[in-house]
Amino acid sequence: MNVNNSTNKSSSTTTAGMMNSQTRVSGLMSGIDTESIVVAMTSGTQSKIDKQVQSKQTYAWRQGAVRTVVDSMVEFQDKYLSYSSSSKTNILSSAFFNVNSVASSSSLVNVTAQSTSAKNAATNIKISNIAQLATATRLNSNVTVSGATPALSTGVIKTEWDQESNILEDGADLSFEINGESYTIRLDESIDMSGEKANEKLADALNKQLKNLSINHDACFSIGDDESNSKAIKFTATTGYDTPIKITGGSIADAFGINGNEGASVSGEFSTIVTHKTLGETLSGSSITVSLNSVSKKINFNASEVENFDTVEELADYLQNKLNDAYGTVSYIDSNGVTQDYTDGSGNPVSKVSVSLQDGKITFKTNEVSLDSNGVASLSAQNTSVFSITGADNTAVLGESGALKIESGTANRVNVNDTLDQLASKIGLTADSDGKYKMSINGVNFEFDGSKSFASMIDEINTNKDANVTLSYSSTSDTFSIISKDTGAQGKINIQGVGSSNLATRFFGENANDLVVRGQDAQLTVSFDNGATYQTITRSSNSFDLNGANFEIKGKTDSSVTQDNPISFTSNSNTQDLVDRIKEFINDYNLIAENINKLTTQTKAKDDSGNTYKPLTDAQRKEMTSDEIKDWEAKAKQGVLYGNTTLTTLNTKLRQAMSSLNENSDLKMLASIGITTEGYGKSAYGKLVIDEDKLYEACSNNPDEVGKLFNDGEQGVAIKLKGVFSDYVGNYGSSGILYDLAGSSKSSVDNSNYGTTMNNIDSVIKKLKSQLQSQQEHYYSKFSSLEVALSKLESQASIFTQAQ
Secondary structure (H helix, E strand, C coil): CCCCCCCCCCCCHHHHHHHHCCCCCCCCCCCCCHHHHHHHHCHHHHHHHHHHHHHHHHHHHHHHHHHHHHHHHHHHHHHHCCCCCCCCCCCCCHHHHCCEEEEECCCCEEEECCCHHHHHHHCCCEEEEEEECCCEEEEECCCCCCCCCCCEECCCCCCEEEHHHHHHCCCEEEEEEECCEEEEEEECCCCCCCCCCHHHHHHHHHHHHHHCCCCCCEEEEEECCCHHHCCCEEEEEECCCCCCCEEEECHHHHHHCCCCCCCCCCEEECCCCCCEEEHHHHHCCCEEEEEECCEEEEEECCHHHHHHCCCHHHHHHHHHHHHHHHHCECEEECCCCCEEECECCCCCECECEEEEEECCEEEEEECCEEECCCCCEEECCCCCCCEEEEEECCCCCCCCCCCCCCCCCEECCCCCCCEHHHHHHHHCCCCCCCCCEEEEECCEEEEECCCCEHHHHHHHHHCCCCCCEEEEEECCCCEEEEEEEEECCCCCCCEEECCCCCHHHHHHCCCHHHHCECCCCEEEEEECCCCCCCEEEEECCCEEEECCEEEEECCCCCCCCCCCCCECEEEEECHHHHHHHHHHHHHHHHHHHHHHHHHHHCCCCECCCCCECCCCCHHHHHCCCHHHHHHHHHHHHCCCCCCCHHHHHHHHHHHHHHCCCCCCCCCCCHHHHCEEECCCCCCCCCCEEECHHHHHHHHHHCHHHHHHHHHCHHHCHHHHHHHHHHHHHCCCCCCCHHHHHHCCCCCCCCCCHHHHHHHHHHHHHHHHHHHHHHHHHHHHHHHHHHHHHHHHHHHHHHHHHHHC
């Protein structure tokens, strides 16, 4: 292999690609090797391209190397310096340094002690009785939110319809982008779509809406004049930009089968509009997916069975048969433990999901059976089955403009994303005279606009500190429950209506406060003097402090626990666990410091002639094997961040944080607990070494001060370290000095310094390639002229020869 370590002057694949892009016949008359000459004449431009490509590759390697530092720092930060991490790895938590564990003689009580004094106090405590646990005040509504018999209903389904009028029946929209700007057009059902010129009318209506959008470009809808596609609606825009128009969504796009039309740079075209549809042909060959209590099934509208669902009445029967096949009929276990089929008054089995048709709307209702005290079965009034239509494989089936007139995801329960105004007509909500939905919880008045979603209403209540409750909706029972955030007898729940809005009564019933179950305090009998005397105490929570130790009670005691045989506690020391956690922390820190040091101190590799290795050009790659390329690139990557000031400054700040003084701790420095910096004669990057005997002694004798050394106030070593990490990688690796320099491997957007530089290089390469192509065409045209001239001369010479 003979590869010049400077920029190769021979033809690269880029040049070859350009020359091969056109068919040329050269040198036929002259015998000149035209291509070789053109390559030589344009080698200067090709060399510039190669240098730019090499420069970009170098920046890409630098970016990748910096990102390895970012990734390792974010991983370290998540593990040790984040309160979302485990208490056993979060060095900012006092639990990290807790070596005082207390063992309980019973699983009914857990104890934790953060200090030696609390641990000793806990061993003197005995519990002879836990009479009751603390509970929260709660209210379970007996009112079903979706109605007395919750069901799922479609809109009015038609056997036949004109597609244009169908998509406008409930209003229709179309969203698009021009040069990155988003726009939405919305039409309503008032537009007359009758007659043969329905498409023209639709185009006119869309154009009227365009005028209201303040679009900064000339854009319009028109009807195509191509005979093969005379009914197509065209969307054109004179934007003055290179970016295309893009259809991004909307019911009009769905109905016409437009899926993100990229089009040409200034125009796009819709597919031909089908003006007439029938129920059977729309559903034929498609399918919908339904779910009953999280069991999904697919219902296929088989093309061979189209005569069974080409009218609304036949469709209802078809769906009933399909649902019977999918989920079967209702059964129950009688008082003798025997499974029985439940039948109606005529002796017919009852479907788990029954289908009915009224006024063109198909309704799906779930059925369940319950037994009364005498073992008599009947359909349950409280239905816990959740049925939903979760999707379809054809956009013409579901949605506002779909054949079934029902949205994907609709269930026989309230849609938590629906607004209160949308729910009002469905479940009978009433607003106050000002149009707002109101109620009072624990004296806090809540007012919700009709645009507030059902889910947002719940969130607003739950985040109100004064109301101090947690409201939750169960789709299974279709009811609300509300729990006081305060446990014990102090918790309260009081619900009142406000104004003429029925929000409170509709969700909780007329006598909601009569259903409130008051909370109770925990009650237990405790000895604080190692069983000499006992006293009964109450607490509002099941987790509480006794003499500095935290006690958590999990259940009531039985007769086996007495003053003669109480629940007792013994102490254990976990010093070695703390030592191991600190060692792991230091070892992980050393990996980061070592990587930074390697990147900034490793010099560039050189060949036998003293030349540094540069990224390979395309021409050089063609002359090498895959192993040779791999070996070369490994050497070329070496030293790309040598002396990088950003990383060397980072390493200095890391060392300063870990060797800093903490006046808040008696121990002052990490060296006091056996953690010191390795001598610079051995390592220049400040690797930390551990004297395990000294560390164990400090953790055993004074774990509280060890904790202070790391995380007490602004002087804590870990606190200072966290500050350095925040400066360089932010909180999640998405900001900071290193992010600004190299970006993140976890982000698709790269506005970093390196990323911007590489984009600028791409622009230069693009211009140089265009210049190279122009130069090649210029020289080829000259050689072509030469060949033509030579051909004429040869013809003339031939005439003279013949004349002789």
